[in-house]
Amino acid sequence: MSLRCSSLIVLTLCGLLLNGLLLFWKLTDPELSVAGCGGGGCSAVLGSRWSQVFGIPVVAPGLVVYGLLLAALLWRKDFLASFCYASIGGAALWFIFAQVVFLRQFCPWCMAAHAVGCAVACIGLMEKPLKAGLQSGAAAVFGLALGQWYGPVPATHRITSEAQAHGTPPAAIHERGEGRKVAYDGGRKSFNVSTLPRIGSADARHVLIEYHDFQCPACRKMSGFLGALVEKHPEDICIILLPVPLDRACNSQLKPTDEGHPGS
Template sequence: MSANISPTSTAHNNIRSWLFRDMKPFPRWPVTLLLAVCTSVAIGTSSYLMWAHVTASPIAGCGGGGGWVDCEGVANSRWSLWFGVPVSLLALGIYLVLAAALAIAASERFSRRVRKTGWTIVTAAVFAAGMSAVWFIAIQFLLLQHICLYCMLAHACGLIAAATMVVAGPLRPKSARVIAAVSVAGLMILVGGQMLTRPPATFQIETFDVPAGEAGMEELDTFEMTPPGQADQSDEGVEDGFFEAPTAGFITMPSMLFFGVVDAGSVQAQPPPQRIAVIQGGAAKLKVADWPHIGPSDAKFVVVELFDYNCPPCRETFETIRGARSELGGQVAIVLLPVPLNADCNPSIKETGPRYVDSCNLSKLAVAMWRLDQDKFSSLHNWMLGGDQPPSYAEALAKANTMVDPDALKAELASGVPDQFIARHVALYRRVGEGSIPKLMFPRTSVVGKYTSVKGLIDLIRREGG
């Protein structure tokens, strides 16, 4: 009596026989060891990235603030998900399958037929890992222009493993090409899923429970403002990370900083309105009139923004702010504090990305323009953020020289005062937690990241900016 053999079983046997036909000798131990090392490293990095995603923990030792090395920027991008599933989980799954298949393929305890199956699975897994690595490396370099060191380490392992199997794998070329074609199909599914995945939110809203008016001011030390075009001759030092000089004074109290700049050389008959901008529940306070701003210094509503002229999310948020200002008119003032994402003037940035090379100079130029002519500052600020691409420093300087006296601008830039302002902006950036920009800050609320809803911002300003 003959056994019944299903067509499906027959097809599986035929495919397996075709793949195994003329299989080359199994790789020697150095190949197996190299694959094991690559797999172990990739499992470790993928596990850590998965843990960071699940726990919403910062990724250790990997830049930040939008620099070239910025794991947070990569991990929070749309390309970190596949239909809502973290790609680190997919990578972890591939490498765990690879590890199990490699353990079977390399062990002499199993039959040759089982080991052949193991090596076939190893080949498929490393090809999938290698092709995915090419895709994600291209995404980081070409689209995000940020790299994640942990991701790059895992991708390097995938590429090394794939190259190893091409050179020393046991499958014959025809079989390897079939496995590669299946891996390409899998990659297309990955890419398609990422294209169809809804991008994650580009911003987060932080709230602060400390009432803004609880902490009063005991004393405020004021200093004479260095007039535009004159170098500061003060020998004041640095305390608690904040520059204290004749251009600015501050007083430190528990959980509160007061930033103030007093212009003693002003030609105005009346002192400027003392509208105070409070942020993070009273953790910091700024006199609107004493800092670069657009809009009336005594406006009903105030927003404090930390940004970089070269930061793409900042440029998109600028359009939202412009729309909100058009609606609110003179009711709102925007305190504009450029924070360069450049290690030359911002200690929080460990490595300067290529797009931020001019950030320090552009920020100082903006402050210098504000010091010389606040109306012209508004025009220059809008011009620098309003185009499709940020201007180079040479272009911005040429533009500024057509708006004010070039000699006065040169003297102001050489005075060192714009540098002091930028140092204070950076100090405030560090005090409020560093991380992503732009930051739109109100007394009880901060919006961190790209914000593109004009109506949402108007509602937020009316609700939180008073």
């Protein structure tokens, strides 16, 4: 076995380990299982929409491809190896691009996995890979990118049993004063459209409620979409804006059991 092949096998095992670790975190950390949640760094990246495609964590197919590459190296399947070089390297570049351009935050573990992927691709390309395999791998990465860009956006909220267990609250501060009132959740939540901070007309046909955090990257991105929505339908859409900081330094109302999210 050549030194180049041995290096590829070692890197492939590293890729399997890193992708397996990231998948474990993605599936077991409840904060990461909902896209858009997380305070920053690893949580922001692993909890973003770019960490999934059609509801599947992207590290799952990554594990499969690394497994295929290991088999291709051990049993000398040139087409399969070429496919893996292109798909692993292309995916690494795509997700580095997503962190730099879309998220502007970085997960060290993800970047380590991408570095391994780039190394695998560079060494693999020195092995005179088959053109058909490279084209197939590039097409797979292109399909992944299209699926994330145009496919369904993962849900960014969760309805928990704790939230459902609350009884009818007393008259909320959000409905105080004169003006138009709207109610949600069977009347358990009421809001005064006329007096609360909002964008859009208080007489709009549809009223949305946004709970947001000024330091939350996902909220910051969503604000642009909501502003564009109101601008497009100024008479039909109104959005009530309610800030809910998740940093204990900004919000003394967080429960003692809530660790909070510094920087959010």
